[in-house]
Amino acid sequence: MLTAGLPLPGQRLTPELLPRAAARAGLQGRVLQRKLEQIPAIALPALLLLKEGRCALLLSWEENGDARLLLSESDGGEVRVKRELLAEDYSGQSFFAQPQHKFDLNHGSLIPRVSHWFRDTLKRSRWLYIDAVAASLLINLIGLGAPLFVMNVYDRVVPNQAAATLWVLAIGISGAYLFDLLLKTMRGLCLDLAGKKTDMIISATLFERIVGMAMKNRPARVGSFAQNIHEFQSLRDFLASLTMTSVIDLPFTLLILLVIGILGGHLVWIPVVAFVLAMTIGWLLQKPLVETMDRTMALSAERQSSLIETLAGLDAVKVNNAESERQYLWEQTIGTLGRLELRVKMLSSLSLNLTLLIQQLAGVVMIVAGVYLIIAGELSMGGLIACYMLNGRALGPMTQLSGLITRYQQARLTMHSVNHMMELPQERHEDERPLTRQTLQGAVEMRQLNFTYPNQQTPALNNINLIVRPGEKIGIVGRSGSGKSSLAKLIVGLYQADSGSLLIDGVDVRQLDVSDLRHNIGYVPQDIQLLAGTLRDNLVSGARYVEDELVLQAAELSGVHEFVRLHPQGYELQVGERGQNLSGGQRQNVALARALLLDPPILLLDEPTSSMDNTGEERLKQRLNAVITNKTVLLVTHRASMLSLVDRLLIVDKGQIIADGPKDAVMEALKKGQISVA
Numbered sequence: 215m216l217t218a219g220l221p222l223p224g225q226r227l228t229p230e231l232l233p234r235a236a237a238r239a240g241l242q243g244r245v246l247q248r249k250l251e252q253i254p255a256i257a258l259p260a261l262l263l264l265k266e267g268r269c270a271l272l273l274s275w276e277e278n279g280d281a282r283l284l285l286s287e288s289d290g291g292e293v294r295v296k297r298e299l300l301a302e303d304y305s306g307q308s309f310f311a312q313p314q315h316k317f318d319l320n321h322g323s324l325i326p327r328v329s330h331w332f333r334d335t336l337k338r339s340r341w342l343y344i345d346a347v348a349a350s351l352l353i354n355l356i357g358l359g360a361p362l363f364v365m366n367v368y369d370r371v372v373p374n375q376a377a378a379t380l381w382v383l384a385i386g387i388s389g390a391y392l393f394d395l396l397l398k399t400m401r402g403l404c405l406d407l408a409g410k411k412t413d414m415i416i417s418a419t420l421f422e423r424i425v426g427m428a429m430k431n432r433p434a435r436v437g438s439f440a441q442n443i444h445e446f447q448s449l450r451d452f453l454a455s456l457t458m459t460s461v462i463d464l465p466f467t468l469l470i471l472l473v474i475g476i477l478g479g480h481l482v483w484i485p486v487v488a489f490v491l492a493m494t495i496g497w498l499l500q501k502p503l504v505e506t507m508d509r510t511m512a513l514s515a516e517r518q519s520s521l522i523e524t525l526a527g528l529d530a531v532k533v534n535n536a537e538s539e540r541q542y543l544w545e546q547t548i549g550t551l552g553r554l555e556l557r558v559k560m561l562s563s564l565s566l567n568l569t570l571l572i573q574q575l576a577g578v579v580m581i582v583a584g585v586y587l588i589i590a591g592e593l594s595m596g597g598l599i600a601c602y603m604l605n606g607r608a609l610g611p612m613t614q615l616s617g618l619i620t621r622y623q624q625a626r627l628t629m630h631s632v633n634h635m636m637e638l639p640q641e642r643h644e645d646e647r648p649l650t651r652q653t654l655q656g657a658v659e660m661r662q663l664n665f666t667y668p669n670q671q672t673p674a675l676n677n678i679n680l681i682v683r684p685g686e687k688i689g690i691v692g693r694s695g696s697g698k699s700s701l702a703k704l705i706v707g708l709y710q711a712d713s714g715s716l717l718i719d720g721v722d723v724r725q726l727d728v729s730d731l732r733h734n735i736g737y738v739p740q741d742i743q744l745l746a747g748t749l750r751d752n753l754v755s756g757a758r759y760v761e762d763e764l765v766l767q768a769a770e771l772s773g774v775h776e777f778v779r780l781h782p783q784g785y786e787l788q789v790g791e792r793g794q795n796l797s798g799g800q801r802q803n804v805a806l807a808r809a810l811l812l813d814p815p816i817l818l819l820d821e822p823t824s825s826m827d828n829t830g831e832e833r834l835k836q837r838l839n840a841v842i843t844n845k846t847v848l849l850v851t852h853r854a855s856m857l858s859l860v861d862r863l864l865i866v867d868k869g870q871i872i873a874d875g876p877k878d879a880v881m882e883a884l885k886k887g888q889i890s891v892a
């Protein structure tokens with residue numbers, strides 16, 4: 215099974231194919247060149263590749279330096295071999311592997327991660343940008359060729375009727391233009407590549423920050439958040455080739471001005487004044503432009519939110535007859551947005567058109583002033599034409615710059631929101647080294663634990679003290695909104711306590727790696743959200759390395775197999791967005807299967823049968839009974855029948871545990887009215 219489908223040369227597994235075969239066993243690993251003495255005990259077991267295509271599994275080093283081995287040709291027993299003897303047979307290469315489930319965000323990605331998203335990302339493409347700047351330098355130098363060519367033709371070739379010189383110049387300038395074409399193509403390619411690279415790195419980093427964010431900072435409105443991510447497009451545009459070209463071109467304006475100064479003397483003041491004038495206009499129009507853009511962005515986010523919420527809650531909109539209400543809200547938003555967008559367009563085209571006008575007027579002034587200089591004998595005819603052409607070239611980037619200002623402002627606003635997203639507090643902190651606990655015993659303890667949801671006044675959990683021993687089966691009951699689900703969410707690490715502590719196996723949960731924690735907890739949330747894809751995708755989500763046999767076992771236990779068995783598509787059944795193609799009860803079956811898949815020591819079930827019928831629930835209870843023997847079970851439920859699974863009962867009210875004890879005793883006290891639920 216490990217080698218099935220691999221391109222095996224001569225039916226033998228080669229070192230190159232080892233990682234691929236290992237991946238099928240849920241391992242990730244690499245073949246490395248290592249001397250025997252460079253293989254530390256901590257990296258064991260490792261597969262040593264021996265000479266003549268043989269191999270041996272190095273289990274450990276003995277104190278005297280001997281190796282404990284499993285040899286490929288032996289019948290499975292362990293052997294001890296002296297290090298020197300092993301060294302003679304060892305090819306120098308070993309295969310080191312570790313379980314794939316140690317989910318490491320920075321591992322195995324094709325896209326590098328950066329510490330400062332913008333600066334470092336640009337830095338990664340610096341050579342591409344340097345190449346583009348170098349190409350720009352040459353392109354701009356070639357750009358000086360045309361005016362100089364025309365000037366020489368007017369001043370030297372025409373008066374002397376020097377046809378030979380004309381041809382030399384023409385061939386020269388044509389050659390330069392061909393080179394120019396090559397350079398421009400190269401520059402475009404460099405900038406496109408840099409843009410693509412930047413885009414990929416920022417997008418990947420952004421997504422990583424989003425999925426890694428602490429739940430406490432989850433955006434209040436998904437739609438506006440998604441819109442902000444979408445706005446990232448404008449930053450991408452800003453960094454895209456055309457814009458960057460004009461930024462690169464700008465410094466060369468100085469060079470062109472220098473040439474105008476050399477050829478036309480005081481004529482250089484005309485483009486200088488035009489430039490200052492255009493910049494002043496651009497600067498004056500900035501304030502209203504930024505204000506309008508700011509409002510436009512906020513309103514686009516609002517529009518997106520409204521759209522997403524309406525789509526997601528279409529049933530509710532319809533059954534409540536709220537269509538016209540939503541329609542009105544929508545029309546109001548797009549109406550205002552349309553007006554604002556028009557204003558942004560007007561302001562930016564006003565800025566562009568005024569800049570163009572200044573450029574054209576500068577040309578006229580240049581000709582008029584130039585003619586006076588020619589009359590005074592201070593400038594040649596060719597000189598004037600060259601200056602006129604150079605004036606156009608110098609002021610060209612200025613027009614682009616005015617368009618750039620709009621884009622820059624858009625990009626700046628986007629930068630601001632991307633920055634905010636990049637700084638979202640994360641679940642994992644890079645500077646913290648959490649404890650690695652592959653398997654937990656299942657003890658849970660809460661000490662004076664308090665928790666309030668963000669932006670809420672009343673605490674969801676108030677001074678909770680609880681000790682759960684490994685293997686205990688506890689039912690948690692209480693009125694709606696009493697804090698039962700919140701208790702579960704804290705245990706699974708979705709939220710952190712504001713004060714007090716939560717210990718798992720005697721260790722503060724903040725010291726444990728969240729993926730280890732969740733690996734050890736099978737959690738069925740109250741509100742089950744499946745991901746679009748096949749049923750199988752959902753069953754093995756986050757644990758794709760699990761063998762089919764175990765998947766089937768979990769499916770049978772949870773009751774998934776019961777409804778899949780009869781379906782023509784079987785486990786390839788598409789569950790639809792958020793699992794909407796399945797019934798509520800079926801979704802619960804799927805979530806339960808996923809929770810049981812890795813055989814975790816802790817089961818945290820938040821009303822796992824609330825949407826099931828009595829028969830389904832009864833069958834599930836029987837199957838669960840068989841597997842929970844050694845597990846710690848915390849079962850939140852409103853159904854009395856489910857309590858047969860537990861032997862201890864907690865009653866939660868207003869965020870506090872008001873009763874805790876053996877199930878029968880607590881039930882009895884409840885009946886007698888000794889426990890009062892406010």
Ligand SMILES: Nc1ncnc2c1ncn2[C@@H]1O[C@H](COP(=O)(O)OP(=O)(O)OP(=O)(O)O)[C@@H](O)[C@H]1O
Pocket residue numbers: 667668670674692693694695696697698699700701740
């Ligand atoms: N994401 C949230 N943001 C803000 N407040 C929340 C959030 N989730 C729950 N709450 C509040 O916390 C309190 C406890 O909610 P919790 O979901 O833990 O109750 P519960 O006992 O599980 O209720 P139910 O039996 O209805 O599921 C409630 O007052 C609720 O309004």
